Amino acid sequence: MSKKLLLKDAHIEGIRYFETYRKQGGYTAAEKALKMTPDEILEEVKTSGLRGRGGAGFPTGMKWSFLAKPEGVPRHLVVNADESEPGTFKDRYLMEFLPHLLIEGMLISSFCLGSNVSYIYIRGEYSWIPDILEEAIEEAKAAGFLGKNILGTGFDLEIYVQRGGGAYICGEETALLESLEGKRGNPRLKPPFPAVKGLWERPTVVNNVESIAAIVPIIDITGAEYAKIGVGRSTGTKLISACGNINKPGVYEIDMTITVEEFIYSDEYCGGIKDGKRLKACIPGGSSVPIVPANLLLRTVNGEPRYMNYESLADGGFATGTMMGSGGFIVLDEDQCIVDHTMTLARFYHHESCGQCTPCREGTGWMHKILKKIEKGEGKMEDIDLLWDIQRKIEGNTICPLGDAAAWPVAAAIRHFRDEFEWHVKNPELSQTQNYGLAHY
Ligand code: SF4
Numbered sequence: 001m002s003k004k005l006l007l008k009d010a011h012i013e014g015i016r017y018f019e020t021y022r023k024q025g026g027y028t029a030a031e032k033a034l035k036m037t038p039d040e041i042l043e044e045v046k047t048s049g050l051r052g053r054g055g056a057g058f059p060t061g062m063k064w065s066f067l068a069k070p071e072g073v074p075r076h077l078v079v080n081a082d083e084s085e086p087g088t089f090k091d092r093y094l095m096e097f098l099p100h101l102l103i104e105g106m107l108i109s110s111f112c113l114g115s116n117v118s119y120i121y122i123r124g125e126y127s128w129i130p131d132i133l134e135e136a137i138e139e140a141k142a143a144g145f146l147g148k149n150i151l152g153t154g155f156d157l158e159i160y161v162q163r164g165g166g167a168y169i170c171g172e173e174t175a176l177l178e179s180l181e182g183k184r185g186n187p188r189l190k191p192p193f194p195a196v197k198g199l200w201e202r203p204t205v206v207n208n209v210e211s212i213a214a215i216v217p218i219i220d221i222t223g224a225e226y227a228k229i230g231v232g233r234s235t236g237t238k239l240i241s242a243c244g245n246i247n248k249p250g251v252y253e254i255d256m257t258i259t260v261e262e263f264i265y266s267d268e269y270c271g272g273i274k275d276g277k278r279l280k281a282c283i284p285g286g287s288s289v290p291i292v293p294a295n296l297l298l299r300t301v302n303g304e305p306r307y308m309n310y311e312s313l314a315d316g317g318f319a320t321g322t323m324m325g326s327g328g329f330i331v332l333d334e335d336q337c338i339v340d341h342t343m344t345l346a347r348f349y350h351h352e353s354c355g356q357c358t359p360c361r362e363g364t365g366w367m368h369k370i371l372k373k374i375e376k377g378e379g380k381m382e383d384i385d386l387l388w389d390i391q392r393k394i395e396g397n398t399i400c401p402l403g404d405a406a407a408w409p410v411a412a413a414i415r416h417f418r419d420e421f422e423w424h425v426k427n428p429e430l431s432q433t434q435n436y437g438l439a440h441y
Pocket of ligand 1 (some may be wrong): 002169187352353354356357358360361398400401402403437
């Protein structure tokens with residue numbers, strides 16, 4: 001059974017409220033941290049090996065150490081709660097059931113970074129969660145853990161919750177900052193990076209909800225102990241939101257030493273494929289990461305078991321591997337049509353493109369149109385090559401990662417399921433009503 005650090009108290013009734021959270025030992029990590037120096041906290045975070053849980057997996061301690069500290073200029077911590085990646089809902093779970101874990105993590109992180117005003121930017125569709133967070137903020141303030149002179153340390157902190165307007169692109173950190181400043185959420189060109197010029201041109205750290213929540217156990221048990229959990233550079237625990245054709249969809253905390261097979265088939269996690277069907281493919285890290293067929297999902301090309309961690313999932317690069325990404329684990333059974341599925345994703349990225357750069361604005365639209373044509377049985381063989389060509393022209397040629405996120409699913413679908421695309425072209429009359437079926441393992 002995986003060790004629980006973030007969700008260990010999630011089952012306790014009333015854990016959402018300060019009194020219960022405190023009774024379970026809540027805010028003791030904050031008390032400990034406020035007796036440390038910011039440099040000592042930073043050292044703990046670096047030692048823990050924590051990697052950003054939003055998708056990129058960049059080391060959090062290193063990110064914090066890049067924060068510029070010009071004299072007299074305020075700094076900010078911004079929590080990215082714009083969780084809009086299809087298949088990803090683990091931050092929602094944390095905020096809904098354990099809001100004080102996030103607030104406590106923000107208190108420790110803000111103290112370390114020197115932020116006296118920190119923000120939670122939350123996706124507009126999570127309409128009921130800001131009230132939960134604001135209630136938790138008020139409770140923490142009443143108990144002396146927020147506001148002026150926290151616990152007599154002289155440290156002040158205010159936390160504000162800002163609702164997004166429902167744009168996926170605002171999950172990209174610079175688009176988020178634009179939106180937080182009250183502007184249209186268009187990504188900025190980098191550099192300068194937010195650590196130097198972020199919110200209102202002030203040094204800013206933008207971190208995912210789960211990353212900030214993980215700061216609490218890191219301080220609690222120490223960075224060195226946290227680093228002992230997991231394997232290699234995949235330290236600590238990771239929340240996975242599992243969905244699709246499985247028996248037990250939900251949010252699971254894993255310690256990144258379990259195999260993908262165990263995660264899918266064990267009763268502790270997904271409980272196997274629904275209705276006893278066969279596993280066809282999986283997107284293990286949110287819709288932006290490459291889809292992998294069952295054979296490459298469960299085993300690497302060398303025949304080794306694939307594990308639920310950053311390195312193992314990526315083993316072999318995009319040709320045979322995928323990515324941990326945001327931890328949105330989407331399982332597809334034998335009945336799912338890959339062309340239809342890829343078309344749905346292409347439509348999503350086209351709709352969510354901000355339109356600033358041509359390859360993304362135009363390319364996503366073309367990919368959607370061509371996929372729709374193939375799916376309806378109106379495509380030609382050349383369309384598959386054209387699709388491949390378009391995704392190649394988008395990848396790496398855009399301002400922000402949405403372009404890559406739109407290109408990768410198309411590339412992986414063609415790479416691994418080309419004969420399914422060809423079947424749609426060759427069988428126009430069947431492609432609307434029948435499934436290509438099992439063909440890849
Ligand atoms: Fe906008 Fe797409 Fe360019 Fe990102 S890649 S800036 S979403 S047009």
